[in-house]
Amino acid sequence: MEAWSSLMDGFSAAISPYNLLFALIGCIAGTLVGVLPGLGPTAAIAMLLPLATMLDPAPAIIMMAAIYYGAMYGGSTTSILVNIPGEASSVPTAMEGYQLTLQGRGGPALGISAIASFLAGTLGVVGLTFFAPVLARAALAFGPPEYFALTFLGISLVVSLSGRSLGKGLLSALLGLLTAMIGLDPLSGVARLTFGSYQLMAGIDFVPIIMGLFAISEILVNAEKKTRMILEGKKIEWLPTWQDIKETWAATIRSGFLGFFFGLIPGCSPAVTSFMAYDMEKRFSKHPEKFGKGAMDAVASVEGSNNATASGGFVPLLAFGIPSGPALAVLLGGFIMYGLQPGPRLMQEQPHLLWTIIASMYIGNVILLILNLPLVGLWARMALVPFPILGPFITVFTLIGAFSLRYSFFDLWVALLFGVVGYLMRKLEFPVAPMVLATVLASMMETSFMQSITMSRGSLLIFFTRPISAAFMLLTVLSIVSGMLLIRKAKAKNVELEESDA
Amino acid sequence: MFRTRRSTDIATGVFLAALGATAAAAATGIGEGAGGQLHPRTFPMMIGALLFIGGAVLAIRAAADKSGGSKATAWPDRSGWRLLAIAMAGLAAYVALSQALGFIISSLIFVPWFIRYFGRYSYWAACSCALGIAAFIYFVFIRLLQLTLPIGPLSFLG
Amino acid sequence: MKRSKWSVMLALWICLGLMAGAAVSAFAQDKSFPTKPITYLTTFNPGGQSDREARRQQPLLEAILGQKVIVDYKVGGGGALGWSELVRSKPDGYLICGINIPHIIIQPLQQETGYKTEQIVPVSIFQRTPLALAVLKESPYKDLKEMLAAAKAKPGEISIGGSGTFSGHHIATLRLQKMTGAKFNYVPFTGAAPQITAFLGGHVNAIFGNSDDLVKHSDTIRVLGTADDQRFFGFPNAPTFKESGIDLVESIDRGVGLPPNTPEPIVKILEAAFLKIAKDPAIQEQMKKEGFVPLAMGHAESKAHIEKMTAIYKDIIKDIK
Numbered sequence: 014m015e016a017w018s019s020l021m022d023g024f025s026a027a028i029s030p031y032n033l034l035f036a037l038i039g040c041i042a043g044t045l046v047g048v049l050p051g052l053g054p055t056a057a058i059a060m061l062l063p064l065a066t067m068l069d070p071a072p073a074i075i076m077m078a079a080i081y082y083g084a085m086y087g088g089s090t091t092s093i094l095v096n097i098p099g100e101a102s103s104v105p106t107a108m109e110g111y112q113l114t115l116q117g118r119g120g121p122a123l124g125i126s127a128i129a130s131f132l133a134g135t136l137g138v139v140g141l142t143f144f145a146p147v148l149a150r151a152a153l154a155f156g157p158p159e160y161f162a163l164t165f166l167g168i169s170l171v172v173s174l175s176g177r178s179l180g181k182g183l184l185s186a187l188l189g190l191l192t193a194m195i196g197l198d199p200l201s202g203v204a205r206l207t208f209g210s211y212q213l214m215a216g217i218d219f220v221p222i223i224m225g226l227f228a229i230s231e232i233l234v235n236a237e238k239k240t241r242m243i244l245e246g247k248k249i250e251w252l253p254t255w256q257d258i259k260e261t262w263a264a265t266i267r268s269g270f271l272g273f274f275f276g277l278i279p280g281c282s283p284a285v286t287s288f289m290a291y292d293m294e295k296r297f298s299k300h301p302e303k304f305g306k307g308a309m310d311a312v313a314s315v316e317g318s319n320n321a322t323a324s325g326g327f328v329p330l331l332a333f334g335i336p337s338g339p340a341l342a343v344l345l346g347g348f349i350m351y352g353l354q355p356g357p358r359l360m361q362e363q364p365h366l367l368w369t370i371i372a373s374m375y376i377g378n379v380i381l382l383i384l385n386l387p388l389v390g391l392w393a394r395m396a397l398v399p400f401p402i403l404g405p406f407i408t409v410f411t412l413i414g415a416f417s418l419r420y421s422f423f424d425l426w427v428a429l430l431f432g433v434v435g436y437l438m439r440k441l442e443f444p445v446a447p448m449v450l451a452t453v454l455a456s457m458m459e460t461s462f463m464q465s466i467t468m469s470r471g472s473l474l475i476f477f478t479r480p481i482s483a484a485f486m487l488l489t490v491l492s493i494v495s496g497m498l499l500i501r502k503a504k505a506k507n508v509e510l511e512e513s514d515a
Numbered sequence: 516m517f518r519t520r521r522s523t524d525i526a527t528g529v530f531l532a533a534l535g536a537t538a539a540a541a542a543t544g545i546g547e548g549a550g551g552q553l554h555p556r557t558f559p560m561m562i563g564a565l566l567f568i569g570g571a572v573l574a575i576r577a578a579a580d581k582s583g584g585s586k587a588t589a590w591p592d593r594s595g596w597r598l599l600a601i602a603m604a605g606l607a608a609y610v611a612l613s614q615a616l617g618f619i620i621s622s623l624i625f626v627p628w629f630i631r632y633f634g635r636y637s638y639w640a641a642c643s644c645a646l647g648i649a650a651f652i653y654f655v656f657i658r659l660l661q662l663t664l665p666i667g668p669l670s671f672l673g
Numbered sequence: 674m675k676r677s678k679w680s681v682m683l684a685l686w687i688c689l690g691l692m693a694g695a696a697v698s699a700f701a702q703d704k705s706f707p708t709k710p711i712t713y714l715t716t717f718n719p720g721g722q723s724d725r726e727a728r729r730q731q732p733l734l735e736a737i738l739g740q741k742v743i744v745d746y747k748v749g750g751g752g753a754l755g756w757s758e759l760v761r762s763k764p765d766g767y768l769i770c771g772i773n774i775p776h777i778i779i780q781p782l783q784q785e786t787g788y789k790t791e792q793i794v795p796v797s798i799f800q801r802t803p804l805a806l807a808v809l810k811e812s813p814y815k816d817l818k819e820m821l822a823a824a825k826a827k828p829g830e831i832s833i834g835g836s837g838t839f840s841g842h843h844i845a846t847l848r849l850q851k852m853t854g855a856k857f858n859y860v861p862f863t864g865a866a867p868q869i870t871a872f873l874g875g876h877v878n879a880i881f882g883n884s885d886d887l888v889k890h891s892d893t894i895r896v897l898g899t900a901d902d903q904r905f906f907g908f909p910n911a912p913t914f915k916e917s918g919i920d921l922v923e924s925i926d927r928g929v930g931l932p933p934n935t936p937e938p939i940v941k942i943l944e945a946a947f948l949k950i951a952k953d954p955a956i957q958e959q960m961k962k963e964g965f966v967p968l969a970m971g972h973a974e975s976k977a978h979i980e981k982m983t984a985i986y987k988d989i990i991k992d993i994k
Contacts, residue, residue, distance in 0.1 A: 052660065059724065060661055063732075156876030157860075180573060184531055187566045191538055194562060197750050198555040200861045201838040203546045204750075204784060205559055206538060211757050211787040215749020229606065236602035236633060237595040279870050334889045335870050339718065342866060346725060349889070352962050358892050401634025402644060405626040408606060409648055413618060417662050419718075420746040425610045433603070440589055441523050459558045460863050466553055467860050468832060468876070546784055663745045670710070 016143050023368030027376055032072050036373050039076035040380045043083020050091050050099035050228070051220060051414020054084040054340040058347065065350040071366055075373040077347050081340050082134060082323045082374065086381045089126040089316050094119055094395050095407050097228040099414060101219060101284035101453040102322075104446065105291040105315045107227055112307030117249040120393030124253035125261055125309055126316040127389060131382040132262070133269030133317030137324025138374045140273045141331075149332035152277045157464035158475050160280065162485035164458040167285045168451055169489045170292045173496030175444040182447045185438070189451030190458075192217055199456050200463055212423050219452040221415040221428040226445050228411040229432025232404050234439065240400040249397075251390045261313035264294050272318030276325020279337035283322050284453045288446070290318035324374065331355050331367060520586045521577050528574025535566025598633075605629060617667030618656075619649050706766055706939050710741040713929075714770040716755030718748055722885075723771045726800065726927060729959070730950055737946045750786070751837075752776050757787030764932040766939035769796065774926040775841050778983050782990045783839050790983055794935050795975035797947035798928035801966040802883045803901035804845050805911065806833075807894045809875065817897045817917050820879065821855045828856035834868050834877035837861050842868075842881040844989055845900055845923040851992070852919050883925060885964030900924065907964055926968070928975055944972045 026032065046057045058077045065073055091097040093110030106126065113122040140148070155163075168186055175182025195206045196216025207213035235243065268290040275286040294314040295304045304311055329335040334355040336342035348355050353363065360367060395403070415428045438445055469475035477483045517523050542559035591599060605628065612621035626648050627641035653672065656662045666672060713731065717723040727744045734742045747755035756777060759770040770793075777793060780786045806817070814820035824831045835842025838861045846859045860877050862868035865886045872880045873893065887894060888907040896911035900923040904913055914921040929947060931940060950956060951969035960967040970978060 046660070049655075049660075052662075056662075057660070059728070062725065063728065153870070153874030156871055156874055180569070180576075184566070184569045184573065187535075187562055187569060188531070190562045191534075191559070191566060194538075194559045197753075198545075199837075199863045201555050202751050202780070202783065202840075203555045205545050205555060206541050208541070211750075211754060214786075215754045232606070233599055233602055237591045237599040239594075239598055239633065241634075280867050329870075333873055333893075335873070336866055349963055350959075354889050356890065356892060399634060401630050401632075401636065402640075404633065405622075405629040405644070406648065408609065408629070409618075409622050409626065409652070412610065412613070413652065413656060413662075413664065416618075416664070417656075419748040420663060421748070422610065422614045425613070429603075429606055429610060432606070436599075441527055442520070443527075456863070460861075462558075463553055464860050464862065464871075467858065470829065470858065663743050 019364060019368045020142055020372055022365065023370075023372030024375075026071065026365065026369040027075070027372040032075055032369070032373060033376065035068075035072035035076040036079050036377050037380055039079025040083045040377055040384055042076075043080040043085075044087040044381065044384060046080070047084035047087020047099070048090045049087075049414060050097045050224065050411055051417055053100060054081045055343055056417070057084070058340060058343045062343070062347055062350060065347060070348075070351040070353060071369050073351075074344075074347055074366075074370055075377075077344050078327075078370060078374060079377045079380075081344060082320065082377060083381055084340075085134070085316075085320045085323045086127060086130050086385050088319065089130075089312070090123065090392055091410075093122045093126065093312070094392060095228070095403065096231045097407060097411055097414075098223055099220075101223060101282070101449060102287040102319050103315070104223060104227075104284070104449050105287050106312055108291075108305065108446065109308050109311040109315075112305070113309065113312070114396055115243060115245045116307055117244055117396070118307065118309075119396045120249070120251040120389055121253040121257050122309065122312050123389040123392055124386065125257055125313050127382060127385040128253070128258060129261065129265040129268070129313035129317040130320040130385075131378055132265045133272060134320035134324055134378045134381075135375065136266065136269035137273040137276065137321035138371065138378065140321075141324055141327050141374075142371055145328045145332060148277055149328055151274075152279055152329040152333070152335065154481060155278050155281070156479075157461040157468060158479050158482040159485070160457060160461035161465055162476055162482040162489070163278075163281065163285065164454040164461065166485045166489045166492070167288060167454060168447065168458070169496075170492050171288050171447045171450045173492045173499075174292055174295065175447060177500060178442060178444060179496055179500055181443045185443050185445065186447035186451040189222075189448035190455045192222065192448075193219070193452045193455030194459075199460050215419070215421070215423070217427055217452075218418060218424055219449070220418050221424040222431045222452055223449055224411045224415050225428040225431025225433075226435035226438070226449065228407055229428055230435030230439060232407060233432060233436045235400050235404065242397075243400055243403070244396055249393075251393055257309055261310045264297070264310040264314040265317040267293065267297065268314040268317035269321040272321030273325040275318075276322035276337070277328050279326075279329045279335045280457070281337070282453055282457065283319060283338070284450060286318050286322045287315045288450055290314045327371075327374075331360070332357070517590070518587055520588055521580065523588050524577035525574045528570045528572070528577060531570030532567045532574065533570070535563045535568070535570055537563075539563030539567060601632070605632075613665070615667065617665040617669060619652050619666050619669055622648050622652060706942055707738050707740040709767065710743055711738065711766070712743050712745050712768050714755055714759065714768060715744060715746050716748065716752035716771060716773075718746075723773065723927065727771060729956070730947070733950045733953070733956075734946055737949060738942075751780065753780050753786040753788070756780075756793065759930065759932055760788040760792040762932045764794075764935040766931065766935055766943060769929050769931055769943060772928050772930040774798070774928070774979060774982060775844070775986060777930075778979065778986050779839055779844070779990065782986060790979065792933045793930040794933060794940060794972075795979060796929045796931055796940060796943045796972055797951060798926050798970040798975045798978065799947060799951040799968055800927040800960060801901075801968050802885055802925040802927075802964075803899055803905055803966060804841060804881050804923045804925070805884060805887055805896045805899040805905065805908065806845075806849070806879060806881055806914075807872075807887055807896045808879045809873070810893055810895055812878070812895065814879075814897065815895075817912075817914075817919075820897060821853050824855035824857055825853075829858050831879065832858040832860050832877040834860045834862055834872050834880040835882075836864055836868050839990075841923055841925050844986070845881045845921065847992070848921055848923070848989060849914075849919070852921060881923075883964075884966070888964035901966075905966070906961065924966075926978075928970070940972055 046052045057080050088103045089106045092103040092107035096107050096111040098104045098107040110122045172182040172186050204214055271290050272286050275281050294311050295301050326337040326341050330341050336345045412425050415424050465475050539560050542556045545556035609625040623645050626645040630636050630641040713727050715724045715727050731742050747758050762768045778790050781789050808814050833846050884905055896908045898914045899905045899911050900921050948969055957967040
């Protein structure tokens with residue numbers, strides 16, 4: 014196996030103390046920006062670009078890559094502990110993980126998420142190592158019709174997940190789509206629903222919306238109850254047990270495959286992947302009724318898929334120089350500053366450098382596991398901090414995080430407004446997830462629809478004549494039908510039980 | 516008023532329908548794009564219309580279903596409303612203060628207020644939390660991560 | 674009672690802060706420009722090309738001007754939000770803002786955006802990204818002539834991908850159509866990355882792309898024409914449109930601007946700083962490596978350039994609308 018010997022060659026370089034040191038720095042920095050809500054690897058990597066003039070390419074790119082996948086490890090922490098998903102892809106983690114924290118199982122949830130991140134992330138790197146050339150073409154098979162079908166599928170899956178309150182889930186999704194329409198049309202730049210306000214022309218970013226719906230509404234709910242401790246029970250567990258690991262490893266592996274596959278598709282929002290992983294696990298799970306009330310396998314699945322997606326994203330990046338998101342775009346900028354252009358030619362001209370970077374990703378994942386597991390117990394103790402002290406910390410970190418995206422105070426008012434919206438949605442029993450995903454995907458859904466119609470010069474058939482797109486459309490129909498059947502069945506079975514399931 | 520799920524569903528349904536209708540109406544005023552097959556108003560109008568229909572269906576179904584939705588909505592009691600309003604006002608004041616004085620000073624005011632008001636912890640505890648968070652904002656966000664956060668009168672700190 | 678003690682403390686804190694601030698600003702009054710930190714506003718996302726350009730200049734500007742330069746962001750509306758903030762700012766030179774051409778020309782022509790092109794006082798234009806028409810290596814069109822012939826034979830069937838409508842790419846396509854009589858199907862994307870991805874995947878037949886994006890894929894693509902006066906150094910074998918007898922010059926230019934009515938001496942000081950950086954051979958070398966054409970236009974030259982382009986775009990936009 015050629016890849017094998019190249020990889021070993023890469024390891025021998027990646028393991029040099031100098032490269033190891035930069036992998037470690039990258040992992041620590043990545044974990045830090047990942048933990049802080051709203052901040053992400055993009056800004057952190059951009060900040061380090063000037064270092065390119067001082068360092069050799071290998072350590073610099075190893076460090077930047079480590080920041081990227083390291084941020085995925087940190088992303089779950091605040092979601093699980095204090096219900097702040099820092100980005101759209103950790104929303105399902107917050108939905109399940111925070112429930113676990115309330116039950117005193119925040120520690121195990123963090124531990125499982127670190128382990129799942131490690132397993133699925135490494136699985137993704139294995140995929141990158143051995144199948145990159147074969148799979149790279151898959152990345153290019155996605156054109157506008159496929160993206161539209163995928164986003165359409167994603168939103169219908171989440172709506173169908175709302176189970177009994179399917180109608181409210183649909184309304185929630187529509188509300189999210191409508192919010193995302195405000196601002197300039199992403200293609201033509203025409204102002205829409207801005208009512209003459211220049212502020213609104215900038216549009217409403219989804220991160221402040223998510224932070225409002227989750228973190229701010231959480232503060233409001235606890236303030237109203239004058240909560241002292243967020244923990245519901247007395248019993249607290251610090252670390253995952255073997256039982257936890259045994260129950261979640263299958264979910265982790267499944268999500269690893271799913272995440273890696275979707276990671277290959279550039280421009281496929283990581284939020285789609287994590288919601289799909291969540292949905293898939295609910296369908297696979299032996300105890301789907303636990304979903305929404307703290308399901309450990311859901312946490313494993315979502316965090317696993319996030320990390321596998323991160324590894325998968327390196328395939329189109331290295332094979333064609335196509336970045337699948339802003340963070341990888343900046344990383345690509347790092348390559349270019351060294352005069353290196355990722356693509357087939359780089360694979361031939363600089364194989365040693367590429368394999369060193371890939372090998373460092375195995376090492377980086379191990380470093381991250383070692384770094385994160387001991388922190389779990391420490392983080393988990395946050396659950397012991399009384400709400401009156403935790404609350405202001407949540408506020409400050411959430412709002413600064415929301416601010417740092419576009420450096421706009423308008424976004425903070427948006428976060429507060431959606432805090433109220435989130436509060437009302439909780440009280441009125443509207444599911445939040447469809448709204449989040451709809452807001453995130455609206456722009457891609459609309460533009461890919463417009464592009465497809467332009468490509469087909471007006472025909473809707475384009476979504477059904479291309480095989481991948483047609484398959485997604487079929488899955489969409491299936492998910493809607495199965496969602497409706499589930500309601501039917503539940504209604505027939507037990508009306509009482511339904512009522513309790515919010 | 517709005518005590519049961521039925522009544523809140525009717526109210527939300529009407530509200531969403533009105534929102535959808537407003538959006539659809541506002542969307543008719545969206546300007547022409549250039550080229551392309553579809554007008555930029557297509558999506559906003561469609562979503563507005565669907566929201567109108569969905570809201571109306573929710574309201575009508577809730578109104579028709581006199582028995583099912585009698586479950587009470589979990590609204591807070593009087594003191595709960597008061598606390599909720601105060602928390603909201605505090606958050607709004609924090610954002611407004613940050614805009615005027617920067618994040619460090621506003622946090623130095625907001626954090627101890629929140630801790631004292633909702634927790635009645637000692638001044639000592641409240642102030643040390645505030646100082647801790649201010650130091651974190653300065654050293655981690657501004658110094659280490661180089662975020663250009665407004666710091667108002669403290670701008671001499673660079 | 675406890676509550677009132679608390680509010681006294683609050684007031685104390687605020688006073689302390691304000692006093693400290695006042696003391697510092699008073700201390701720094703009498704010196705010539707710049708006497709305090711300068712804000713460099715970027716109107717696109719952190720990490721984007723405009724941001725990276727600002728970050729590249731930041732330390733050099735600090736060295737030349739002897740003051741801190743803070744990179745700040747006002748993102749949204751394709752830049753419009755930041756530029757409308759720029760023209761409303763105090764014209765004291767402490768707020769400079771990245772500008773992009775043709776964006777600042779086309780946006781006000783398209784709709785009410787909160788600023789007018791003439792309001793922005795350009796300091797310098799330091800970077801050009803020429804556009805080029807490219808197809809994949811496997812494409813049947815070997816040169817521009819073949820492609821135009823095919824487009825005339827089956828009007829509207831050959832698709833050209835670009836970034837956005839009312840954008841440089843879109844206008845280049847429209848101008849090409851107008852000049853040659855060929856008809857294309859223009860498919861807009863939301864940015865360079867999705868545009869290039871769809872192009873490499875064969876979902877559009879050709880693209881109008883930015884030179885820096887095309888350079889990254891020079892192995893897999895064929896450039897049919899460069900929309901510049903000279904051949905682009907990244908594609909020395911690709912002819913310009915002018916060589917094919919089509920007078921099509923389109924580029925995206927980056928620079929910085931100031932609010933209206935900024936005093937002349939301040940413009941001069943900043944112009945000198947930016948030109949010094951733009952003329953630095955090391956910086957020029959870096960830009961070339963990344964696929965850009967380094968420029969060093971001063972205030973007057975930039976102003977003339979913007980006026981010239983405004984006249985051209987006015988005619989084109991009239992045709993589309």
